[in-house]
Amino acid sequence: MAVGMAVFHDVKICVLLGIGAALPDLDREYILTNKLSLAKHQLHRALFHNIFFAFGMYLFNPFLGLGVILHIMLDMLTSPTDRGVEVLFPLDRIIQDFHLDYDGILKEKRRILWYLEDPLRVITRTTEKELAPTSKSPWVRVYGPFKNSRIADWTVFYSSIIFLILFDSQDLVAWTLQLLLALKQYFPLITGIVLFYMGGEIWRRKLQSSGKGRTIIAVLMLSGVAVLVYGCFRIFSPPSFIFDEIKTIVFAILSFLTGVVIAFVHVKKRHKIATL
Numbered sequence: 001m002a003v004g005m006a007v008f009h010d011v012k013i014c015v016l017l018g019i020g021a022a023l024p025d026l027d028r029e030y031i032l033t034n035k036l037s038l039a040k041h042q043l044h045r046a047l048f049h050n051i052f053f054a055f056g057m058y059l060f061n062p063f064l065g066l067g068v069i070l071h072i073m074l075d076m077l078t079s080p081t082d083r084g085v086e087v088l089f090p091l092d093r094i095i096q097d098f099h100l101d102y103d104g105i106l107k108e109k110r111r112i113l114w115y116l117e118d119p120l121r122v123i124t125r126t127t128e129k130e131l132a133p134t135s136k137s138p139w140v141r142v143y144g145p146f147k148n149s150r151i152a153d154w155t156v157f158y159s160s161i162i163f164l165i166l167f168d169s170q171d172l173v174a175w176t177l178q179l180l181l182a183l184k185q186y187f188p189l190i191t192g193i194v195l196f197y198m199g200g201e202i203w204r205r206k207l208q209s210s211g212k213g214r215t216i217i218a219v220l221m222l223s224g225v226a227v228l229v230y231g232c233f234r235i236f237s238p239p240s241f242i243f244d245e246i247k248t249i250v251f252a253i254l255s256f257l258t259g260v261v262i263a264f265v266h267v268k269k270r271h272k273i274a275t276l
């Protein structure tokens with residue numbers, strides 16, 4: 001939200017960014033399954049924490065997309081314990097094995113391999129059970145040095161609030177009124193997110209172990225999704241690309257694909273001369 005004010009000087013945009021930033025973590029609650037299956041599929045910090053989801057949201061509404069991107073960038077700074085971010089999901093799941101294990105032992109395989117093993121030992125010792133992978137896997141996530149809900153997290157939170165107050169200190173009353181109006185306008189979106197989170201969190205913390213109350217939670221979360229989808233369509237406003245921008249996107253995709261092919265041939269040739 002602080003970015004919204006600093007860059008766009010607009011309270012509505014600021015709220016939209018905030019809502020966008022709340023979307024990625026909706027991938028945490030996965031009520032139809034139990035903890036074991038959650039661990040197996042590894043969807044948290046993957047399903048809605050990737051560049052494709054962010055781009056999709058950007059096409060839906062650029063400010064919502066920007067909020068998603070800011071959230072993902074901050075999560076990329078968090079540790080393996082918090083499970084970082086799987087930015088290339090679901091594409092990266094094509095790669096199912098790795099070349100070098102965490103003890104430095106090389107595997108010689110012919111398939112497409114990711115270079116390094118995910119730091120499984122650190123993850124299983126320090127993370128929540130349902131977030132830890134069930135077996136060794138390729139290093140598909142991006143990690144950083146910070147731990148969730150510690151100083152870095154709270155610094156971002158408090159600094160943003162202080163910035164908003166300082167930035168709008170000239171007319172804080174008018175700003176607050178605008179904020180309330182924006183919250184009213186985006187009420188369905190916010191209610192949807194809150195209902196979904198509430199249902200998911202009650203399930204995860206209280207009921208998942210016993211399996212009781214599944215239907216009530218499902219109804220609560222599904223109504224959250226319904227209100228959220230309705231709220232989303234009210235703010236549907238895709239960016240209008242002009243010819244030049246489309247040209248840039250097409251050139252970027254073309255260059256990337258050709259670059260991958262050339263890099264593949266390049267590495268294959270070099271590999272024949274010197275191994276590793």
Ligand SMILES: [Zn+2]
Nearest residue numbers: 024025071075
């Ligand atoms: Zn997140």
